[in-house]
Amino acid sequence: MQTVSAADRVQAGQTAAMPRASAAGKPRPMSGIGVTTRMRVVFLLLFALPPGVALYLLENDMVASPGRMLGLWLAGALVLTLPLSRLAARFVVLGDVAAINAFCAALRRGEYQRRLPLPPQGDDEHELLRLKRDLNWLAHGVETRETWLSALLDETKRRERHFADLSRTDGLTGLFNRRHFDATLPELAEEAASCGHSLWLAFLDCDAFKGVNDRFGHPAGDAVLAGMGKTLLDSTREGLDMPFRLGGDEFAVLLTRLPVEAALAVAERIRRRFAACQEYGVTASIGLARFDPRQDARPYAVSLAARCDAALYAAKAGGGDAVSVAPGDDAPAPQAPGKGR
Numbered sequence: 001m002q003t004v005s006a007a008d009r010v011q012a013g014q015t016a017a018m019p020r021a022s023a024a025g026k027p028r029p030m031s032g033i034g035v036t037t038r039m040r041v042v043f044l045l046l047f048a049l050p051p052g053v054a055l056y057l058l059e060n061d062m063v064a065s066p067g068r069m070l071g072l073w074l075a076g077a078l079v080l081t082l083p084l085s086r087l088a089a090r091f092v093v094l095g096d097v098a099a100i101n102a103f104c105a106a107l108r109r110g111e112y113q114r115r116l117p118l119p120p121q122g123d124d125e126h127e128l129l130r131l132k133r134d135l136n137w138l139a140h141g142v143e144t145r146e147t148w149l150s151a152l153l154d155e156t157k158r159r160e161r162h163f164a165d166l167s168r169t170d171g172l173t174g175l176f177n178r179r180h181f182d183a184t185l186p187e188l189a190e191e192a193a194s195c196g197h198s199l200w201l202a203f204l205d206c207d208a209f210k211g212v213n214d215r216f217g218h219p220a221g222d223a224v225l226a227g228m229g230k231t232l233l234d235s236t237r238e239g240l241d242m243p244f245r246l247g248g249d250e251f252a253v254l255l256t257r258l259p260v261e262a263a264l265a266v267a268e269r270i271r272r273r274f275a276a277c278q279e280y281g282v283t284a285s286i287g288l289a290r291f292d293p294r295q296d297a298r299p300y301a302v303s304l305a306a307r308c309d310a311a312l313y314a315a316k317a318g319g320g321d322a323v324s325v326a327p328g329d330d331a332p333a334p335q336a337p338g339k340g341r
Helices: 005-024 037-059 066-108 127-168 178-195 211-216 219-233 262-276 300-317
Strands: 201-207 242-247 251-254 283-290 321-327
Touching: 005 321, 066 127, 066 178, 178 201, 178 242, 178 251, 178 300, 201 219, 201 262, 201 300, 211 219, 219 242, 219 251, 219 262, 251 262, 262 283, 262 321, 300 321
Parallel strands: 283 321
Antiparallel strands: 201 251, 201 283, 242 251
């Protein structure tokens, strides 16, 4: 398959940009005519043509008074000196300078794809034409570097997001890790305290997990932990609930904006699904606690985690494979201040 190099693409872009530059409605300088040639044309028109016309008129007796004609010629020359000098300057050099200034202004605005219209390169070119070619190559270099830097910046941002995800994600289960849990729980607790919406914390522990590692090896233990991760992801709402692996066989889930019945149903669903997803007989003990500003003092995250941990201990003390709710949290949620009639 034929490949197209970056230089070919840039050259094609230059070729495509030339008609756009010439179609902008601005006067296009005569880039193909050298400065020396233009000066010759100007001198011919201003200094050689008028005397030649005067001599022709005198020889053909078309002028009655040569002195009067000379006076009129000098007067016309004085009057037309300023406009003719401007036209001559623009014809000789200022047209190219104006095009170069417009080109540089476009580069300042970030239009790095813009190019100066140029004729095919010849062996004998005037300095302004060489300057234009150099400016086109400069713009090409800047555009290429900008493209490279943009691609490098995009790749850097992608890597930054990737490493940020790695820093807060557990590699085995795909859940958030302990570091992200410690950063998220205080924020959600403060939000629940200020907004009055419900926030549930569940701690989960795999019953008899050590026996799986001892009898079947660590690959089997990893399979059990991966099964718990999949169970938590499948049993919670993406974007609203957040499952975490805290370490070892300890897990946590943050449930937001759920009444007590729904939170209990989620915990029971996790317990049942986990027991059914693996063949090693491992079960889950779950402690469940709801944030309550009447019970949880600042720092809210520490108080809520302590009550949830106590509920988990009660579930394990009862033989495991159970959901235990912190005392008082199985009642309907208290109304937030200002929400009543």
